[in-house]
Amino acid sequence: MSTTAPTHDRTGTREVREAVVVRFAGDSGDGMQLTGSQFTLETALAGLDLTTFPDYPAEIRAPVGTTFGVSAFQIHFGSVDVKTAGDEIDVLVAMNPAALKVNLGNLRLGGIIVADSGSFGDRNLAKAGYDANPLEDNTLAPYQVIRLDVTQLTMNAVESFGLSKKEALRCRNMWALGLMLWMYDRDRTATTSWLAKKFASRETLAQANIAAINAGHAYGETAELSGNLTGYRVADADLPPGEYRTISGTEALVWGLVSGLRSAGIPRLVFGSYPITPASPVLHSLATMRDLGVITFQAEDEIAAVCSAIGASYGGALGVTSSSGPGIALKTEAIGLAVSAELPLIILNMQRAGPSTGLPTKTEQSDLFQAVYGRNGDTPVAVLAAATSTDCFEVGREAVRLATKYMTPVILLSDGYLANAAEPWLLPDLDGLETWPVRFHTDPEGFEPFRRDPVTLARPWAVPGTPGLMHRIGGIEKQDGTGHISYDPDNHQTMTDVRAAKIAGIADDVPPQAVALGEDTGRLAVVGWGSTFGPINKGVERARAKGQAVSHVHLRYLNPFPANLGTLLGNFERILVPEMNNGQLVTMLRSTFLVPAEPLTKVTGQPFKISEIEAAIDAALESQP
Amino acid sequence: MTTSTLPLAPKDFASDQEVRWCPGCGDYAILKALQKTLADLEARPESTVFVSGIGCSSRFPYYMSTYGFHTIHGRAPAIATGLKLANPDLDVWVITGDGDGFSIGGNHLLHVLRRNVDLQIVLFNNEIYGLTKGQVSPTSRVGTKSPTSPRGSVAHPLNPVAVALGAGARFVGRAIDIDQKRLIGVLTAAQQHRGASFVEIFQNCVVYNDNVFADFTDRATATDTQLHVEHGKPMRYGADGNRGLRIKPGTLQLESIVVGADGITDDDVLVHDQTDKTLAGLLGALKPPEFPEVLGVLYDNPAESYESQIVPKETADQHTPLNDLIRAGRTWSVT
Numbered sequence: 038m039s040t041t042a043p044t045h046d047r048t049g050t051r052e053v054r055e056a057v058v059v060r061f062a063g064d065s066g067d068g069m070q071l072t073g074s075q076f077t078l079e080t081a082l083a084g085l086d087l088t089t090f091p092d093y094p095a096e097i098r099a100p101v102g103t104t105f106g107v108s109a110f111q112i113h114f115g116s117v118d119v120k121t122a123g124d125e126i127d128v129l130v131a132m133n134p135a136a137l138k139v140n141l142g143n144l145r146l147g148g149i150i151v152a153d154s155g156s157f158g159d160r161n162l163a164k165a166g167y168d169a170n171p172l173e174d175n176t177l178a179p180y181q182v183i184r185l186d187v188t189q190l191t192m193n194a195v196e197s198f199g200l201s202k203k204e205a206l207r208c209r210n211m212w213a214l215g216l217m218l219w220m221y222d223r224d225r226t227a228t229t230s231w232l233a234k235k236f237a238s239r240e241t242l243a244q245a246n247i248a249a250i251n252a253g254h255a256y257g258e259t260a261e262l263s264g265n266l267t268g269y270r271v272a273d274a275d276l277p278p279g280e281y282r283t284i285s286g287t288e289a290l291v292w293g294l295v296s297g298l299r300s301a302g303i304p305r306l307v308f309g310s311y312p313i314t315p316a317s318p319v320l321h322s323l324a325t326m327r328d329l330g331v332i333t334f335q336a337e338d339e340i341a342a343v344c345s346a347i348g349a350s351y352g353g354a355l356g357v358t359s360s361s362g363p364g365i366a367l368k369t370e371a372i373g374l375a376v377s378a379e380l381p382l383i384i385l386n387m388q389r390a391g392p393s394t395g396l397p398t399k400t401e402q403s404d405l406f407q408a409v410y411g412r413n414g415d416t417p418v419a420v421l422a423a424a425t426s427t428d429c430f431e432v433g434r435e436a437v438r439l440a441t442k443y444m445t446p447v448i449l450l451s452d453g454y455l456a457n458a459a460e461p462w463l464l465p466d467l468d469g470l471e472t473w474p475v476r477f478h479t480d481p482e483g484f485e486p487f488r489r490d491p492v493t494l495a496r497p498w499a500v501p502g503t504p505g506l507m508h509r510i511g512g513i514e515k516q517d518g519t520g521h522i523s524y525d526p527d528n529h530q531t532m533t534d535v536r537a538a539k540i541a542g543i544a545d546d547v548p549p550q551a552v553a554l555g556e557d558t559g560r561l562a563v564v565g566w567g568s569t570f571g572p573i574n575k576g577v578e579r580a581r582a583k584g585q586a587v588s589h590v591h592l593r594y595l596n597p598f599p600a601n602l603g604t605l606l607g608n609f610e611r612i613l614v615p616e617m618n619n620g621q622l623v624t625m626l627r628s629t630f631l632v633p634a635e636p637l638t639k640v641t642g643q644p645f646k647i648s649e650i651e652a653a654i655d656a657a658l659e660s661q662p
Numbered sequence: 663m664t665t666s667t668l669p670l671a672p673k674d675f676a677s678d679q680e681v682r683w684c685p686g687c688g689d690y691a692i693l694k695a696l697q698k699t700l701a702d703l704e705a706r707p708e709s710t711v712f713v714s715g716i717g718c719s720s721r722f723p724y725y726m727s728t729y730g731f732h733t734i735h736g737r738a739p740a741i742a743t744g745l746k747l748a749n750p751d752l753d754v755w756v757i758t759g760d761g762d763g764f765s766i767g768g769n770h771l772l773h774v775l776r777r778n779v780d781l782q783i784v785l786f787n788n789e790i791y792g793l794t795k796g797q798v799s800p801t802s803r804v805g806t807k808s809p810t811s812p813r814g815s816v817a818h819p820l821n822p823v824a825v826a827l828g829a830g831a832r833f834v835g836r837a838i839d840i841d842q843k844r845l846i847g848v849l850t851a852a853q854q855h856r857g858a859s860f861v862e863i864f865q866n867c868v869v870y871n872d873n874v875f876a877d878f879t880d881r882a883t884a885t886d887t888q889l890h891v892e893h894g895k896p897m898r899y900g901a902d903g904n905r906g907l908r909i910k911p912g913t914l915q916l917e918s919i920v921v922g923a924d925g926i927t928d929d930d931v932l933v934h935d936q937t938d939k940t941l942a943g944l945l946g947a948l949k950p951p952e953f954p955e956v957l958g959v960l961y962d963n964p965a966e967s968y969e970s971q972i973v974p975k976e977t978a979d980q981h982t983p984l985n986d987l988i989r990a991g992r993t994w995s996v997t
Contacts (some may be wrong), residue, residue, distance in 0.1 A: 330978030337773040341740035348744025501729035511732025
């Protein structure tokens with residue numbers, strides 16, 4: 038179904054905003070993720086640019102009303118280019134005291150708080166650690182506070198449907214959504230039709246939820262007339278023409294893999310995986326794609342997951358596995374087998390905060406060393422990272438291309454933020470994309486399992502079932518060419534060298550490193566990788582607007598680095614490397630290129646703010662190298 | 663060999679690689695038996711794959727002229743599962759040992775059996791770690807002295823048949839390495855069983871655990887210590903063929919009986935039913951000297967295999983328009 042952006046004829050009466058950050062926050066049972074998703078849908082359909090940031094606790098149902106049970110969904114939308122989920126919150130919708138307490142620190146001074154006063158009773162206040170009701174003292178004096186008894190207003194709105202009290206209270210989020218849709222002049226149709234479908238088997242619930250939305254919306258209209266509330270207008274964004282949908286990093290990655298599979302001409306993808314936060318949604322998505330040649334296998338553990346993918350690649354399918362840091366650690370030995378046996382394999386790592394179990398639902402970029410170096414022996418693999426949700430599509434395709442062309446494992450680094458964050462995607466023509474058909478080896482004449490392509494150094498992909506090519510491979514060192522077991526010292530040197538050369542050679546098969554923003558020479562290069570793209574790009578943009586000679590370089594290829602990267606970095610006086618880890622890429626750049634790269638690290642489980650990048654640029658330019 | 667013109671002889675299933683097991687190792691006999699099994703079955707080398715883990719037994723694939731993958735310790739069942747998902751038409755054999763299969767790879771063995779992936783899992787049980795020089799294994803008997811148990815091991819061994827049945831195996835067979843004829847019979851039945859089949863082979867390690875199975879493999883006493891079951895036949899054994907098994911009256915246990923003694927007749931001897939899982943469990947638990955070691959096909963009761971329910975019969979249509987699929991749901995146009 039395709040819809041065009043609704044046009045609004047509301048002239049002059051609303052205050053205009055260029056971009057706004059709204060954060061819906063409540064208990065993990067309050068439906069904040071659904072509320073945020075629907076607000077996102079209506080915003081996207083209206084033609085605005087946007088980025089979302091679902092931020093939820095690891096506990097599925099934490100004790101009601103506690104600070105650690107707060108679930109939030111942040112959306113940054115605007116008529117201008119939106120690249121991050123927003124530094125500061127403009128509007129905080131707080132469904133209970135805990136939600137207010139946890140999120141207040143990120144609300145800009147003068148920002149709006151919409152608080153459900155009906156949930157600010159003594160019990161909830163105590164659970165949130167408030168001695169006094171912040172809605173009734175001076176705590177919130179620096180902000181505009183809209184106190185509404187959303188609880189009671191929702192009960193009134195759904196009264197006629199005969200719901201239980203529990204069911205009626207579950208409509209609170211829709212009432213709040215209705216109010217916010219009014220506040221930003223959004224349509225309600227997509228949400229109401231979604232509700233009708235979601236509750237198709239319980240029509241009363243659908244009607245009650247729709248009534249709650251309409252009541253919230255109507256409340257806004259009435260209050261505006263009486264001057265108690267202000268509505269805003271955010272104009273359409275100046276997006277390039279074409280057809281759009283919103284897409285999360287996970288969804289984009291899945292489509293990238295499927296599209297890559299098609300480009301490689303391989304009939305089957307076998308996805309072996311084990312549930313882990315925040316990677317499980319990849320398994321959920323691929324599980325619905327059997328008709329496209331995708332077989333999913335929920336393995337008994339992380340090791341079986343990667344091993345099933347290796348077995349599948351050995352059998353002529355594309356083997357893919359996914360996990361997050363702790364699970365990747367368990368797969369390590371098997372990845373070494375795929376390096377030794379020289380089989381295609383894609384390993385997706387949705388990074389999360391570590392070490393050990395760490396913070397499962399919070400984002401981090403601290404598995405770069407693990408990806409590049411974290412195996413026994415000299416065991417090189419290709420490592421790629423996605424920069425944005427939509428970039429996950431391109432990187433997913435690239436992983437397929439490299440894995441099959443070079444007969445190698447490819448580790449694709451995403452993270453918890455990218456996996457969940459959504460943005461508008463200018464839909465590509467998938468039929469018009471480049472293809473790189475795989476040729477399975479079939480000719481017995483002169484066949485040797487480790488006789489290499491002279492250019493790529495890849496060995497032939499000869500799969501069981503092919504007459505005349507029967508051979509044995511394994512993790513023991515193999516004689517170059519024949520693949521027979523070999524303990525010959527010189528051969529081991531040769532094979533170690535050739536495995537390294539094969540991966541290093543990929544550098545000549547990828548685009549030269551481009552500059553994302555700015556000139557290819559200057560005083561400062563800000564070099565990033567992965568999901569820090571948005572804040573770095575906006576930070577550099579602001580610095581450049583101030584006249585600073587700063588450029589943004591963002592790496593997709595982390596092993597090997599693009600061939601020109603050393604030269605490019607040499608063109609800058611200083612290099613700043615913001616990372617959500619304790620300084621990993623910066624160490625790699627320093628050791629590889631002997632450049633004086635400096636770290637900017639953050640491991641709070643939250644993405645960088647633009648202002649943090651901007652401040653670090655100022656500091657770097659003000660200080661002497 | 664580059665072509666496979668049938669019929670093939672057992673030697674046609676041997677690779678050109680030098681076999682490197684210790685002289686006298688039971689693995690040689692198993693290798694010969696499997697090569698003959700494949701020849702007898704008229705197997706096609708290009709459609710046959712041996713997947714192994716790590717250990718003495720896991721060198722096996724190198725010595726076969728089929729496809730082979732010598733993988734990592736304990737993981738062969740998982741790799742073989744992926745292989746079957748990629749190509750269900752392949753005939754895949756997993757070669758493992760008591761350490762590889764029940765210790766480091768125990769989890770995978772449980773799950774491949776539970777899922778019923780169409781594989782033959784052949785476990786060489788020598789009750790010891792051979793390749794790492796003689797440490798106790800999960801099947802070592804209590805009191806086994808080894809470099810890691812100098813005063814004798816104290817942990818109880820697991821019973822491979824009981825574990826396999828417990829995990830949901832639908833084929834369980836047992837044979838002795840050097841009893842080629844019967845070993846081939848069990849391997850053949852395993853290959854012809856659709857779904858996961860589990861075969862335990864008592865394999866003698868001449869270096870680290872020599873003669874550990876002598877209590878029932880010794881030829882001089884074998885007739886009294888081995889019971890070879892056949893579906894539908896009375897379970898009789900003994901030098902005179904007059905011993906047998908029956909359910910001990912009033913219990914859920916088997917007892918050894920002598921036909922002709924105490925009024926016991928032929929009719930008292932229990933008939934083997936290979937589809938009876940409870941019986942298979944009872945048979946698998948019997949140990950000499952009180953009972954014979956029960957050999958042959960203990961359990962064979964097929965059900966639909968995992969991959970046949972997961973992998974579509976037809977390969978996916980490469981022309982399903984992806985453009986339509988990515989546009990399913992809410993889209994909007996910017997002009």
